Amino acid sequence: MTQAKLSETLDKYGDRLWPLLPNEWHYRLKNSIHILELSKELKKRNFYLVTVIANDERELEDKCFKIYYLFSHPADNMFLITEMVLDNKQETYCSIAEVFKAARPFELEIGDLFGLYPAQRLGQEQSARPAEDRTKTFLHGSYPANFNPLRRHDNALLPETTERVTARYVEHSLPEPPTGELYLTVGPVHAGVIEPGRFSFRISGEIIEEVEIKLGYTHKGIERLFQTHYNLLEGWRLAEHVSGDSSFAHSLAYCKAVEALAGCHISKVAKLLRALFLEMERLVNHIGDTGALAHDIALELVAAELAVLREEMLRLNGEMTGSRFLRKLNRPGGLELPGTITGGFLENLWIRLEKITNKYQALAEPMLKGSHFRNRALGVGILKEEQALDLGATGMVARAAGLLRDFRLQHPFGPYGDAEVKAIIESHRGRYIENYGLDKYRGDVYSRFLQRMEEVETSKELIAYFIQCFKKFPPVTNYREELDLERVDNFVFGFGYVEGWRGDIVYWIMKDKFNRIYRCKIRDASTLNWPALKEALAPTNSSLRETLLADFPLINKSFNLSYSGNDL
Amino acid sequence: MFDHFRLLFEIPFRLVKIFGSPIHAEPTRELSSSGQPDHQWNGQSKRSIFIRHVDGGSCNAAELEISAIFNPIYDVGRYGFHLVVSPRHADLLLLTGPLTANMETAVLETFRAMPEPRRVVTVGDGFDEDGPFQGSYAIRPLPAEILAFRVAHISGDPPSPAEMVDALLKIFPARNRPKL
Structure with a gap:
């Protein structure tokens, strides 16, 4: 209707x-x-x-x-x-x-x-x-004013590098604050091992009144590189370098876009393994982020234990595929694995995985019941459901706020279309948040923590299901189908989408006459979630509790957005 | 009594000194910012190394592996490597790449803020000749100023923590630190 x-x-x-x-x-x-x-x-x-x-x-x-x-x-x-x-x-x-x-x-x-x-x-x-x-969001002061890299032919070339003097940060300077208020700028180089970005806070006392987030520091010209240096069959190599922690999701989204273009149907085994790897990536990152949250509230022992678990997960990835970050696996048309994956191997993997996730549960559960974490996290950095909807937030952040944004359910791909998979995801949805989260604080740091715990459980069960499915297939050595790009019309576009651990990742690719990439648009979930972080840091809605400056690292970590995936 | 203990500990190190120098990467060039050779550093360090990490525009994979070398499994703290928050405290700049045009100023200013003797170690395939980002309009070559102080490059996609610990121990051979 x-x-x-x-x-x-x-x-x-x-x-x-x-x-x-x-x-x-x-x-x-x-x-x-x-x-x-x-x-x-x-x-x-x-x-x-x-x-x-x-x-x-x-x-x-x-x-x-x-x-x-x-x-x-x-x-x-x-x-x-x-x-x-x-x-x-x-x-x-x-x-x-x-x-x-x-x-x-x-x-x-x-x-x-x-x-x-x-x-x-x-x-x-x-x-x-x-x-x-020019807003200078992606091309900062050192670029000439009329330089538009994605225009074809006219002024797409940069003058010789020597002419471009290194600009100082005058362009971002802030106005003189009124009495009693203070501007505090942090970045682009931060006091930790993280990516560069600049946060300018206007604070009065300890309260954040306003925040300005300046990004673009890691702008590497990736979309233009796709056009000039990569063809359709090789682009996965660059795609997995878009955001390091979502390497697999990014290259998968790229490959799916090329496969959509070529109208290629990939084997069921490859689809299963892709879904399995995607869930592994989700697990690694959620476990790592839980540890980082523990670290930020000075629960060092828990943080250390979780860092060990994360390392064990990465080693599992390495043993399974030869790459700790699940790189060099995806190809348009399927997967390229260093060896054959057998049911017995996955059985072994499952035993170790179960141990890791059980340990994770044992570490995270006391954390969410303990007063030390609750005091810091409850009601801090709230992003309400209507705000998330209004700002168009996506992925885990939106789900923690109560919004359904999950491409695994909304636009299922591969084995996610199975009724069993849907049932598993649905049975876990909102389980922790309903049990522990306080409704008036929905969408705070605590909710995002609960959301992570929920997704770890979901991923664990999904992996078990995928392994069961995998064992039904006879062992194969080839996970890859040949792609026929000659058949495809010139200048048509296709898009590929994946639910990565941060949220949906979408690649939009247009093919040119020579099987090269005419245009490739990448959209990481972070692009949509940065405005949501800004809202959570300095709520424009006065009914929400103000955020203290000391809570900024905690809120930032609870979102854990990608800089590189946003800046491209 | 105390002297005996000291001897006991010092003998192995003396032996190393006599019978073979530990493997270490030769510094590529030893120049201070004034163009004069940097006399204060001879490729070895007696005490701990304070590290300042800067992301020159990498894809974040190298950052994850760098933070992993400080976790309880690799724990480079026991060899005396420590992360510091200010470049003013740092001996070593761990730079991940590629260096983007937007980060060039920030990286240079961080480097200039470091006291001498200082060294730079680059990490990841962003700085490789055949790295995935080479050829982009947004990528700048490493400034000569920084290149002059680069003592090593740890390649990899990204280098695993084990490789990184290995490389760090080769670059900064431990005289007073326990061996692996």
Whole structure:
């Protein structure tokens, strides 16, 4: 019923195009102004903005820039792709950030990398905006002002490096604070072994009044590298370097995008192993993060024990695949393993895994009951469900706030489509949070801790199920199917999606004439969750408890977002 | 009585000194920022090494492995390697790569804040010639200023903690530290 009505609305604003996969709806907007009305309609229906992709198609058929919006249906396994054409050499577009706040980071990115900026108001169109308007989110001061790396041909090349003087940090300097208030800036080099980012706090006393998060320090030009240095079959190598702790999820999302392009069906065994590795990665990171949280509240003994467990998990990965971070496994078309994985080997793995997870349970349970952790974590850094929905947060962070954002359930892929897998995930959903979490504090550091514990249990049971399934198949040595890229039309795009441990990871890939990558857009879950972290640190809603500066590391660690995955 | 104990401990070290120098990577070049050779460091250190880590723009895998060398399994603290929070306290800069244009200033300023004698060890495949990010517009070569103080490069995708501990012990051979 709703779907029929929805398609009516969509037909009103756009023309339906032929989709690549059955669960996609692909529309091209009749006029780019309609995007605002359409997105209001979609917001009402609780659609979730997955990613925004700008593409320079001035050399192609339509001879213009295009912006694609990828939405996910709230209930059904359905994606909506809206294609917006910026005609007449137009370099501005209509922003939807006021409807979908999650679009804001993407618009900043498009501004830096493409030089396309949102028009101030609807209908008010300018031919080009002055280059000083660059937000410097991804390209900081040392880049020339008119440098747009993802534009094809014009000014995509950087002048010789010697000309680019190292800029000092004047550009981020903050205004003089009023009396009694203080600005405190932290970063980009932090007092620990973590990635670079700059946090500027406006504090009054110990309370954080405002926070500004400056990212982009690890901007490595990955999306352009995909175009210039990698072809479709080799891109997995770069994809697994996007975010180190989600190496497997990223390369899997990449491979799934290429497979969607090629229309390739991979073997069931490969799908099972991929799901198994994905859950292993989730386990490692959740165990590691629990340890990091323990460390931040000075429970050093627990932290040390959990660090040992994490190391044991990494060694398990190493023994199984030859890589501690599950690297060099995914290939478009399947998996490339150093040896054969047998049922007996996995049985052995399961015994060790069970020991590790049981130990984890024994360490984490006392922590959540003990007053030391409760005092620090309860009611701190709250991200409420409506805030998470409003900001378009995703993944584990959104689930801890009570929102269902799990591509394993919403857009199941591979063995996640099985009824048993769904039953396992559903049976664990919200179990800990309902038992221990206080409802008024839902979405705080404590909830995210409980969410991690829940997901460790889910992953453990899923791995057991996958091993059972795996043993039913006869042993094989080849986990990989050949990909036929010649058959694929030029300049079509496909996207791959995966539920990594942080949240959904989406790759959008367009193929060019020579089996190379015309455009590859990466979207890590962190991109959507950074604004949520900002909200949790300095709530704009005054009914929530203020955050103390001392709680910042704890809140930051409870989110544990990727810098590299965001900066690209 | 006390002297006897001291002798007991010192003999093995003296033997090492006489019969074979422990393996260690030769410093690539010993130059101070003024261009003069850095006389104060001869490739060996008597006491503990204070490490400051800076992420020059890596993918975070190397960071995870670096933090792992301080966990109870590898525990490089027992060899005298310690993480410090300020570059002012540091002897060694552990730099993960590649070096991005956006991080260049921050890395340089961190390095300049370190007192002499100082050394740099780069970690991970970001700095390799055939590393995954080479050729990008956003990647800068290591500044000559830092390169002059680089004593070693620990390659790997990322290097495992065991490899890293091994490399650190080779670079900084322990005279007064227990052997592995």
